[in-house]
Amino acid sequence: xxxxxxPKSPPRPAPPSADAIGPVLCxxxxxxxxxxxxxxxxxxxACGVSRSMLSEIERQRANPTLVVAYRIAQAFGMSLGxxxxxxxxxxxxxxxxxxxxxxxxxxxxxxRIRTLSPLHLEKAVEYxxxxxxxxxxxxxxxxxxxxxxxLTVQExxxxxxxxxxxxxxxxxxxxxxxxxxxxxxxxxxxxDAVCFLVVTYSRE
Numbered sequence: 033x034x035x036x037x038x039p040k041s042p043p044r045p046a047p048p049s050a051d052a053i054g055p056v057l058c059x060x061x062x063x064x065x066x067x068x069x070x071x072x073x074x075x076x077x078a079c080g081v082s083r084s085m086l087s088e089i090e091r092q093r094a095n096p097t098l099v100v101a102y103r104i105a106q107a108f109g110m111s112l113g114x115x116x117x118x119x120x121x122x123x124x125x126x127x128x129x130x131x132x133x134x135x136x137x138x139x140x141x142x143x144r145i146r147t148l149s150p151l152h153l154e155k156a157v158e159y160x161x162x163x164x165x166x167x168x169x170x171x172x173x174x175x176x177x178x179x180x181x182x183l184t185v186q187e188x189x190x191x192x193x194x195x196x197x198x199x200x201x202x203x204x205x206x207x208x209x210x211x212x213x214x215x216x217x218x219x220x221x222x223x224d225a226v227c228f229l230v231v232t233y234s235r236e
């Protein structure tokens with residue numbers, strides 16, 4: 033799972049009116065870029081939108097198309113809805129609905145990973161639901177130095193590998209292990225394994 037392995041239904045902050053979306057979006061782009069400490073050139077590289085277009089958007093001389101807005105939102109780790117949210121909204125509850133595929137990080141015949149933490153947040157902790165099909169495995173290269181994982185098995189049975197160490201886990205078991213070395217979670221049963229995974233990164 034990559035080191036940086038991005039809440040939508042009510043309750044949500046009310047979006048701005050249609051007439052206000054353009055100015056709000058343009059202002060948000062500049063605000064978020066400044067918060068990240070990006071230059072226009074750096075943001076252009078991150079989202080694949082030309083520097084001149086970004087400059088026009090920030091100065092409210094151009095409204096981005098849906099495709100451009102989507103690329104900008106992705107660069108910030110946001111959904112389109114989050115990009116145009118009213119900045120001073122008072123709602124503080126972020127909701128990730130079970131059927132919202134925006135948060136499906138990976139989904140194939142062997143493994144499904146669904147993030148349970150909003151990816152637009154700057155954070156040192158990430159939270160995932162991992163479903164491994166029979167014979168499936170999630171193998172990861174080392175994350176950043178000091179990274180660790182906390183895994184709890186909700187259903188099934190898995191084998192955890194961290195460096196040269198291994199452990200067998202069943203329903204209700206948890207394991208905490210280094211993730212700054214090669215590591216893996218392997219389904220060892222004939223049914224789906226459902227796990228909850230917390231990844232923590234050193235703050236230093």
